[in-house]
Amino acid sequence: MAAQPLIAPSILSADLARLGEQIAEVEAAGADWIHIDVMDGRFVPPISFGQVLVAACRRATRLPLDVHLMVQEPEGMLASFAEAGADHIHIHFEASSPVERSLQAIRDLGCKAGLALNPATPAAAVGELLPLLDIVLVMSVNPGYSGQAFIPAALPKATTIREMLDAAGGRALIEIDGGIDAGTLPAAQAAGVGVFVAGNAIYQHPGGVAAGVAALQQAAAQPVSP
Ligand code: DX5
Numbered sequence: 001m002a003a004q005p006l007i008a009p010s011i012l013s014a015d016l017a018r019l020g021e022q023i024a025e026v027e028a029a030g031a032d033w034i035h036i037d038v039m040d041g042r043f044v045p046p047i048s049f050g051q052v053l054v055a056a057c058r059r060a061t062r063l064p065l066d067v068h069l070m071v072q073e074p075e076g077m078l079a080s081f082a083e084a085g086a087d088h089i090h091i092h093f094e095a096s097s098p099v100e101r102s103l104q105a106i107r108d109l110g111c112k113a114g115l116a117l118n119p120a121t122p123a124a125a126v127g128e129l130l131p132l133l134d135i136v137l138v139m140s141v142n143p144g145y146s147g148q149a150f151i152p153a154a155l156p157k158a159t160t161i162r163e164m165l166d167a168a169g170g171r172a173l174i175e176i177d178g179g180i181d182a183g184t185l186p187a188a189q190a191a192g193v194g195v196f197v198a199g200n201a202i203y204q205h206p207g208g209v210a211a212g213v214a215a216l217q218q219a220a221a222q223p224v225s226p
Pocket residue numbers: 010012013035037068141142143144145146147148177178179180197198199200201
């Protein structure tokens with residue numbers, strides 16, 4: 001995977017009537033991954049995207065597709081998302097059992113395996129799973145909607161996970177999702193996060209999509225204050 005920090009626009013906040021253009025705009029602006037929020041109406045209230053949408057994104061870009069499954073019992077659909085073109089598949093710790101088998105299945109499909117943790121799920125949840133993880137997705141909002149306020153308790157949790165990874169010699173990336181903008185990004189970066197999902201901060205930026213990506217890139221490039 002590319003060097004950090006990485007910016008992953010969430011198309012949940014995009015103008016879906018112009019999805020191809022909206023993906024091209026973030027790609028041209030230097031975004032690194034495309035984050036796709038799959039919601040099943042069970043694990044979270046809304047129903048959003050499925051395999052057909054992932055396949056459409058696959059045709060629209062060569063950027064890695066970062067597929068976040070907010071889905072209860074995702075086991076039966078991992079292969080179809082891989083086939084649709086997902087590069088990374090995140091399952092939720094709270095939604096899959098046994099989670100080890102699903103993570104291994106994602107890798108066996110040739111994808112990067114990600115484990116998402118809801119705000120109320122402690123860092124310790126990932127402990128025994130670290131060898132199976134390529135990415136830890138720390139949720140900094142309760143999943144289901146774009147545009148929610150950042151939950152600061154995600155920061156010490158990210159730091160704890162970073163320390164667990166370092167102690168284990170793990171190379172997994174830490175990604176954060178929810179309420180990330182130029183104001184919240186630097187603290188997340190200081191906490192050990194390397195990948196930043198952003199929906200509204202990019203697709204609803206008053207200066208346009210490119211300005212939204214640039215603002216996050218600039219925030220990530222600032223020296224960390226002591
Ligand atoms: C929330 C989704 C997020 C969401 C982020 O459940 O997982 O990816 O789109 O949107 P913002 O950045 O607006 O909080």
